[in-house]
Amino acid sequence: DQQVKQNSPSLSVQEGRISILNCDYTNSMFDYFLWYKKYPAEGPTFLISISSIKDKNEDGRFTVFLNKSAKHLSLHIVPSQPGDSAVYFCAAKDYGGSQGNLIFGKGTKLSVKP
Amino acid sequence: DAMVIQNPRYQVTQFGKPVTLSCSQTLNHNVMYWYQQKSSQAPKLLFHYYDKDFNNEADTPDNFQSRRPNTSFCFLDIRSPGLGDAAMYLCATSRDRASGYEQYFGPGTRLTVT
Numbered sequence: 598d599q600q601v602k603q604n605s606p607s608l609s610v611q612e613g614r615i616s617i618l619n620c621d622y623t624n625s626m627f628d629y630f631l632w633y634k635k636y637p638a639e640g641p642t643f644l645i646s647i648s649s650i651k652d653k654n655e656d657g658r659f660t661v662f663l664n665k666s667a668k669h670l671s672l673h674i675v676p677s678q679p680g681d682s683a684v685y686f687c688a689a690k691d692y693g694g695s696q697g698n699l700i701f702g703k704g705t706k707l708s709v710k711p
Numbered sequence: 712d713a714m715v716i717q718n719p720r721y722q723v724t725q726f727g728k729p730v731t732l733s734c735s736q737t738l739n740h741n742v743m744y745w746y747q748q749k750s751s752q753a754p755k756l757l758f759h760y761y762d763k764d765f766n767n768e769a770d771t772p773d774n775f776q777s778r779r780p781n782t783s784f785c786f787l788d789i790r791s792p793g794l795g796d797a798a799m800y801l802c803a804t805s806r807d808r809a810s811g812y813e814q815y816f817g818p819g820t821r822l823t824v825t
Contacts, residue, residue: 698756
């Protein structure tokens, strides 16, 4: 059973607008969340993370929001650029229960159109 | 640049013929991971090494083995590949397993089984 879910396989956004990628999780023991970006023929690249003690983390155009009560996090990209077109993976970590292993979602393919 | 290198990038093997995938890192990280990713699926952790300590995931088939002869190198051995083992294999490293330490991925090796 999937513990990390990205329910939108794809998302298309116009350049300059906001991209919002969503992620839901089921395990309340997850204490750290990460977003990775993956271009074709490359490995995933770390983008941004958030600890469960925070509800927001910002890095330039990228902001991650965490709603623990809803077990939901989202990645906002503002403004979106064509170079942001990639697959975005949400991942969660439960240090105590799984030796810090990452549990990934299936990914959302973002297309930013010029 | 410090990085995670995987060789080869593409590997074709025959059904039942043993194959070894290679990963090396220049980051001097303690932890090395092997993931399997099938098309449109989440990366799935097979096992990881914390220094010399091998940690196998409960549902990783016995057909998959790993070796870490030193800090820099880690190998994935598939003893008798089946058609269902065709996938992208991703190697990753992290400085530690605790939350707060992201994983760095290599570009992956795409395995085809004929």
